Amino acid sequence: MNPWLAGALWGLVVVTGAMIVAAWSTWFERKFAGAMQNRPGPTEVGPVGLLQPIADLLKLLQKADIIPRTADPVLFNVAAPLGLILVLATLAVVPWAPGLVPADLDIGVLFALSISSLMVVPVFMAGWGSNNKYALLGGMRAIAQAVSFEVPLLLAALVPIILTGSFRISDIIAAQADGHWFALWPPGPGALAFVLFFLCSLAEANRIPFDIPEAESELVAGITTEYTGMKFGLLYLAEYMHTLVSSIMAAALFLGGWDGPGPDGPHWLLIKSLLLFAGIFWVRWSFLRFRGDQLMNLAWKKGIPLGLAVVMASALWVHFT
Amino acid sequence: MAVIDPHINIDDYEPEGDLVVLNLGPQHPSTHGVLRVKLWLDGEVCIKAVPYLGYLHRGVEKLCEKLTYVMVTPIIDKNDYLAPITNEWAINNSFEQLLGVTPPPRSQYLRTICAEIQRVASHLLWLGTFGLDMGGALGGGATLFMHTFRERETVLDLFEALTGARFHYNTLCVGGNRHDIPAGWDVLVRQTLGVIASRIDEYESMVHENAIFLARTVGVGVVDPVLARALGVSGPNLRASGVDWDLRRDAPYGAYGDVQIKVPVRTEGDCFARYLVRVEEMRESIRIALQLLDGVPEGPICALKPVKLPGAVKIKPGIGYASIETPRGELGSWVIADGTERPYRCKIRPPSLHTVALLPYLAPGNNLSDIVVVLGSLDPVLGEVDR
Structure with a gap:
């Protein structure tokens, strides 16, 4: 295969996979921290808060981009x-x-x-x-x-x-x-x-x-x-x-x-x-x-x-x- | 750590690198309110620290002159916003002194019990925020904070059952209390305090055996007892420096004369000693409250007839001063009466104001991280510093 094409495909797969894992790790971490601290963690967005990372992303994208x-x-x-x-x-x-x-x-x-x-x-x-x-x-x-x-x-x-x-x-x-x-x-x-x-x-x-x-x-x-x-x-x-x-x-x-x-x-x-x-x-x-x-x-x-x-x-x- | 003169003229100081002026606060996550501390940093080591007060000044003392004696209580509640009952008690003590009225024993007992469980709530909050100072809002500190808050909530529930308000109760009045003990309250208090006592042991095992906690607190921010007395520091901060002074035992008021009080004292004077003194005080407060709860006498809860109108209390000219031991130290109320239904002058002596005065002496020579821990260990409440 063309090495450029192979690189691009690998990049797509690895980066997407890593992003997905990282995004839902934040959900897991918040649930985990919640369990340690007697609170439920995210519950509102999606079943047991599973869509929370997407909501977070949308929120961050909407925020004003301030450069001091x-x-x-x-x-x-x-x-x-x-x-x-x-x-x-x-x-x-x-x-x-x-x-x-x-x-x-x-x-x-x-x-x-x-x-x-x-x-x-x-x-x-x-x-x-x-x-x-x-x-x-x-x-x-x-x-x-x-x-x-x-x-x-x-x-x-x-x-x-x-x-x-x-x-x-x-x-x-x-x-x-x-x-x-x-x-x-x-x-x-x-x-x-x-x-x-x-x-x-x-x-x-x-x-x-x-x-x-x-x-x-x-x-x-x-x-x-x-x-x-x-x-x-x-x-x-x-x-x-x-x-x-x-x-x-x-x-x-x-x-x-x-x-x-x-x-x-x-x-x-x-x-x-x-x-x-x-x-x-x-x-x-x-x-x-x-x-x-x-x-x-x-x-x-x-x-x-x-x-x-x-x-x-x-x-x-x-x-x- | 080099010893740096706290009164150094900053222009005379020769820094190793560039001198950085850092304004810690008034909006800062760990100044426990709106305290602003101006720090001169050489690298990360503090050379000079100057606290600036007044960002939370609400003119409470002036307001008191415009309000009647009955209306003062709910305003004064907001001074030390972590232990409202003690504000009410101090000011009403001075009014009662001027009037020559003694609250009936049932009221005295109730006030004392309330003050002691309030001390537990206040120290629990302190322990949590002290964890935040060292562990961060996204870390182990937050876990400690959430746990201590869980117990503090149960104490606030007790106050809700007694007065209808979780905070800022407005439950004391001139001559006694407004709210009598509701049915079943003593059972609730015993239950709650029993749970908290076991949880305190749990926190102690969590915090006490934590190497990082010890590394951050032992030997950090040592308060010299002579300096502390000269600045008028009182309460746990003074007792952690080896000065055995507690108004509850040395000048009993309320129902403290009827109970044995063990006053925890440490001689090290560092942040860890202040932590130990506060944890012991929580245990002691639970003990005192439970002991008093067994012997609450029957009878009226107010020496005067219940107040219906704001202007109902008039005090003949005179000067009254009363002081009580709050979770933070000696809280004094100095009142001049001029014969009308309003005080002529009302001066509060807040313990936290004197505590903050320690900061210029403790900060120089310390790392920025340690300054935050030292400030947290002193437990100032800016509401009563600025009033």
């Missing part, structure tokens, strides 16, 4: 879609089943992680371009956080790479076939690396308890303070997608991807990543937030030594087995 007079129009306007584009680009290298992958890059892991670390650029563009002190503080915090958590995240991602000997994600998943998931085996470093990877991706995606860039109790709404309407929606969606993509990456690198009991296939990767995603909701609605310096301490004093240790342990494991 003092804002930098280029940075301010580009930031919102750029974040979403970057995070969706990560999905290009995720294999859903053997051979079922948009682009099977031989540097797949590296590509995904470098794109997701670029996510800090639109965040800072939004923070700087808004020309608002709260947004600027949020942008500053986002950079500090992303730079700190990048290192342990990469170290944790190195573990499956060392164990497999390949940067290609489909190779990594294939090496975990028949239940030899890296989160379970080798016993020590695999599990630790999985936890570290998961926590660092939470921090990368600015989720509670690491959501200090948009800590609304002190920074009003952080980087999104000046955004309205669909641009706000895009920023919010990008962050949401980032969390979803992080869950998919964690499921692919550590939980065996498409491998599972019964027939293997894309459904297993989807189920695993959605379970991780729901775990993120659980954490989000039950934890308080760290302070900035405590977060840096966590990254530099605990995360990086732990990351180095698991990398060393997995290298020794490969050497002696």
Whole structure:
């Protein structure tokens, strides 16, 4: 097939699928949070509120699009879609089943992680371009956080790479076939690396308890303070997608991807990543937030030594087995 | 953390980077009302903080001069809008002092019970909003908030059963109470307080063993007891700094003379100590309320004959001052009467005003995130700060 046409088709399928999953995840999250907080969550739009995401979208589209007079129009306007584009680009290298992958890059892991670390650029563009002190503080915090958590995240991602000997994600998943998931085996470093990877991706995606860039109790709404309407929606969606993509990456690198009991296939990767995603909701609605310096301490004093240790342990494991 | 002089002249300060002036409020999610704090930030560290008051000024004290003694109660209700009954009680105490009237024992008991269950409601709301300050409206803080609000609702239901209003009751009058205890109310109170007591244990296990909560509160915003006394701080904020001072025990009013009161005191003076003192106070309030409920005497609920006309009460010239212990501290009412049916002058001494005065001393040297937590832990109510 024409590579351009194939790319376009893949893009259509993956992006649409991701959007649908993300949209109805918001519904699920609101129901979930409601259950945790003794309230029903959305009930009015559609059966058990199922059409709520569509209503939200329509509401956001109708809102006035306000660009502050003092804002930098280029940075301010580009930031919102750029974040979403970057995070969706990560999905290009995720294999859903053997051979079922948009682009099977031989540097797949590296590509995904470098794109997701670029996510800090639109965040800072939004923070700087808004020309608002709260947004600027949020942008500053986002950079500090992303730079700190990048290192342990990469170290944790190195573990499956060392164990497999390949940067290609489909190779990594294939090496975990028949239940030899890296989160379970080798016993020590695999599990630790999985936890570290998961926590660092939470921090990368600015989720509670690491959501200090948009800590609304002190920074009003952080980087999104000046955004309205669909641009706000895009920023919010990008962050949401980032969390979803992080869950998919964690499921692919550590939980065996498409491998599972019964027939293997894309459904297993989807189920695993959605379970991780729901775990993120659980954490989000039950934890308080760290302070900035405590977060840096966590990254530099605990995360990086732990990351180095698991990398060393997995290298020794490969050497002696 | 560097020690920074709170009285520093900001022009003399040499910042490491650029100095940012940030107006925290008056519209801000975590200033607990319309408080505006002007912050000078070096990076994210605060150098100087100046609170600006008056955004919620409604001229309550002036209004009181234009209203009759009977009409003052519903207006004064709105001062401390998280514990309305204490406003009513303080002002009516000073009127009664001027008149030389003592409310009958049944009224005293009822007032005391109401004040104590109001303290539970107020502290529950504080606990929830304190969670919001640390956990955000879209996170764990909101979960704590929703849970404490569930219990607060049941307390408001009790007030609804007693006075017909969930808030701003207008239930006290000069010389006693307006609303007598309805049939079955004591059973309802026992039931509700029993549930709340078990839920407080639940919250404590949720919050107390949470490493993030401890990391955010322990050692943050330490209030020096000497400074606190010099600024006139009272209530839980003072007791968390190791000053054992509670009007309920040290200058009993109402029915507090008839019960044993344990006053929780902590010496650390940080946000966590203030949290611990408030949680203990909730338990103590439940205990006091249940104890009083067993011995409510029979009899009239008002020493004067029930007021029908607004101008029915006249007070001969004199000065009266009465103070009571509200959930936030010592609330005083100073009234000058001139022989007419209206007060000549009415001055409220709100505890929160003195609490807010602590902020310029606590904020410098702290991170912006911590300032929000410190402000939340002090529990000011802007309605009574600005009046």
